[in-house]
Amino acid sequence: MKNLKGALMFGQSGGPTSVINASAAGVFLEARKHPNITAVYGLAHGIKGLLEEDFYDMGKEDEKELLLMKNTPSSSLGSVRYKLANIDKDDTDYKRILEVFKKYNVRYFFYNGGNDSMDTCNKISKYLLSVGYDCNIIGVPKTIDNDLYGTDHCPGFGSAAKYIATTLMELNLDAKVYDKGQVAVIEIMGRNAGWLTAAASLAGYKGLGADLIYLPEVPFCVDKFKKDVKRVMDANKGKCIACVSEGVRNKDGKLIVEEFSDEKSKDHFGHTQLGGLAIHLADLINQEYGVKVRGIEFNLMQRCAAHLASAVDVEEAFNAGVEAVKAAVSGKSDMMVAFERDMSSGSYKCKYFLLPLEKVANTEQKVPLEWIINNGTALSQDFIDYALPLIQGDCKAPLEDGLPRFARLKKVQAGIKK
Numbered sequence: 001m002k003n004l005k006g007a008l009m010f011g012q013s014g015g016p017t018s019v020i021n022a023s024a025a026g027v028f029l030e031a032r033k034h035p036n037i038t039a040v041y042g043l044a045h046g047i048k049g050l051l052e053e054d055f056y057d058m059g060k061e062d063e064k065e066l067l068l069m070k071n072t073p074s075s076s077l078g079s080v081r082y083k084l085a086n087i088d089k090d091d092t093d094y095k096r097i098l099e100v101f102k103k104y105n106v107r108y109f110f111y112n113g114g115n116d117s118m119d120t121c122n123k124i125s126k127y128l129l130s131v132g133y134d135c136n137i138i139g140v141p142k143t144i145d146n147d148l149y150g151t152d153h154c155p156g157f158g159s160a161a162k163y164i165a166t167t168l169m170e171l172n173l174d175a176k177v178y179d180k181g182q183v184a185v186i187e188i189m190g191r192n193a194g195w196l197t198a199a200a201s202l203a204g205y206k207g208l209g210a211d212l213i214y215l216p217e218v219p220f221c222v223d224k225f226k227k228d229v230k231r232v233m234d235a236n237k238g239k240c241i242a243c244v245s246e247g248v249r250n251k252d253g254k255l256i257v258e259e260f261s262d263e264k265s266k267d268h269f270g271h272t273q274l275g276g277l278a279i280h281l282a283d284l285i286n287q288e289y290g291v292k293v294r295g296i297e298f299n300l301m302q303r304c305a306a307h308l309a310s311a312v313d314v315e316e317a318f319n320a321g322v323e324a325v326k327a328a329v330s331g332k333s334d335m336m337v338a339f340e341r342d343m344s345s346g347s348y349k350c351k352y353f354l355l356p357l358e359k360v361a362n363t364e365q366k367v368p369l370e371w372i373i374n375n376g377t378a379l380s381q382d383f384i385d386y387a388l389p390l391i392q393g394d395c396k397a398p399l400e401d402g403l404p405r406f407a408r409l410k411k412v413q414a415g416i417k418k
Contacts, residue, residue, distance in 0.1 A: 003331070004134055005036045006107030010058075011043035011050065012075040013082075013113035013120065014143070017156030018163075018306040019317035021069040021076045021407065023112050023140050026321020028058050028066050034329050037108060041414055046080035046111070047120055049415070051096050057414035068407035070318055071397035073306035076409055083116060084123050094127045101128075104415075107135050108328045112321075114143035114154075118336055119361035125334040136328040139336035139357055140320050144303045146195035149363035150355045151338035155320055156303070158313035158390035161199035163305040164188060164298065165391070168203040168210060172241060175294065181238015183229060183285050184294040187278035189302055191247035192216055193366045196302065200243040201379035202387055212242040217366050218376040220248035220256050225281065226288055228377060238291060244281065246274040275299065307404065311393025316350050323352045336360050341389075348389035 010027050012020055024042070031040045040058040043049035056077070058066075069076060084093050100106070111121045118139045125137040141148050146157035168186065175184045188197040194215025203209035211232045214220055225242070232240040248256050260280040275297060282295030320337045327335065335354040342349040371382045397404035 003036065004107040004136060005038060006105040007039040007041060008037045008108040008110070008325075009041045009043060009050065009055065009104075009106045010077075010110045011046040011112065012077050012079050012142075013046040013111060013117040014079060015114075015303060016074040016079055017142055017144050017303050018073040018159045018309045019155050019313050020074070020112060020142050021072045022314050022317035023142060023155060023321040024076065025066050025069040026318040027110055027140070027325055028061070028321075029063070030322040030325040032059075034325065036329060037325075038105070039414075041104070041106070042077045045078040046113075047082050047084070048080045049078070050100055051093060052417055053100055053415040054417040055415040056409075056411045060412040061409055065407045065409055068397065068405065070314055071306055071309065071395065071404070072406040073304040076407060081116070084120055087123065087127055091127075094124070097124060098128065098131060098133060100415075101133065101135060108325075109135055109137045110140055110324050110328070111137075112140040112142050114141075114145065114148060115360070115362055115364060117142070118148070118357055121336070122334065122357035122361045125357060129334075136331065136333040137357075138324040138328045138332065139360065140324045141336060141338065142317075144196060145190060145193055147193035147364045147366065148336075149360050149365045151336075152341040152350075153339055153390055155313060155317035157195060158310040158316075159305070159308065160189075160196055160302045161202065161387055162310045162313075162391040163302050163308045164196060164199040165202035165206075166308055167298065167301075168200050168241075168243070169206060169208040171296070172203065172208040175241060176239050180292065181233060182292045182294065183233065183240045183242070183282065184296060185278045185282040185285070186210070186241065186243045187246050187275070187295070187297040188243055189298070190216060190245040191274060192364055194245045195367055197243055197245040198367055198371075198379050198383050199387060201383055202391070204378075205384050205388075210241045210243040211236070212240070212377045213379060214242070214244045214248055214377065215367055215372060216245045216247040216249060217369060218372055219251040220244075221250065222256065222259070222281075222284065226284065229285055230289065233289070233291065242281075244277060246277055248277070307396050309395050310391045311395035312350075312390055314395040319350075319352065327354055334358075
């Protein structure tokens with residue numbers, strides 16, 4: 001589909017990151033350069049904003065504020081977790097999307113998110129094709145979990161990894177300061193893929209890491225965990241730091257956090273609400289060995305810590321938005337912008353290419369098992385070599401009165417909210 005003339009619509013979905021707005025800035029600023037794009041809209045709360053006709057005229061935003069989005073964390077337009085039904089079961093949402101697209105002559109649609117968001121993009125693309133409505137649809141990758149299929153890495157991961165490694169180095173210095181023993185159990189995000197928890201090994205690369213690292217790629221045994229901690233304590237004067245992915249499961253596939261509580265709530269996609277694992281595991285160690293414990297959950301901080309953003313991550317996230325617009329205007333559709341690692345020059349470079357959405361939707365890329373060593377408690381040099389190029393450089397918001405100056409969008413209403 002080439003030479004389409006009409007409006008562009010962009011939405012953010014899923015968990016925010018410290019660089020998700022950099023991708024939005026890339027889309028909005030690049031869109032202004034193309035005469036075929038007659039209007040630029042930003043959806044309020046992703047696909048819900050589309051269904052409810054709730055969106056903003058991004059053409060009315062100051063360029064300075066759009067540039068500041070590069071260093072503004074979280075989702076400036078608002079995010080959502082909403083799963084479109086399979087069209088053969090319920091086509092209500094699809095008909096509504098088509099209605100809104102026709103009303104505002106939307107010919108370019110971009111959705112910024114992870115696995116479920118790429119599934120949403122793919123479903124909309126297939127539906128519009130089936131009804132003969134011309135609209136170029138491109139997925140813009142985003143996820144600190146780094147689990148999107150087919151791309152070397154994902155925007156948001158590098159900055160989150162940098163936060164985890166830096167914070168762990170600082171915690172290491174603090175947790176081992178006393179002459180008495182202490183065990184710290186640190187919970188890191190990662191439901192099914194352990195890329196973020198693996199980032200703890202970057203702190204170890206600098207000599208200030210965790211003694212034990214557990215990823216969801218390997219079955220987790222509570223009894224083994226207790227023995228591992230005891231072994232480290234015995235060798236280190238009662239001290240131990242253990243990092244655990246929130247999504248670790250037992251050999252039967254049950255989430256460990258559900259072993260402590262079966263009353264966890266579910267999100268719209270049916271995912272169990274995670275969190276609280278570090279506290280439970282720390283309590284077990286205290287009961288077993290009577291040692292002082294700390295249960296620490298990095299929680300939202302690891303995905304919104306723009307003050308520790310990687311310059312590489314910020315620029316790649318911005319470029320992903322730019323490349324998405326260029327691809328759509330050139331006639332590409334039903335694709336996602338993906339990253340390829342180029343080490344041919346001896347140093348890291350990122351190349352951008354397009355990947356069919358159907359290959360990405362609902363497919364997860366996990367940490368290679370051969371990178372997980374020491375009986376499931378550490379990462380090999382392969383992971384260090386993989387992650388180090390992604391955390392390079394410093395890129396943060398300018399300071400105003402000593403505090404970060406984040407983007408302040410006008411959010412001029414364009415749609416007629418239902």
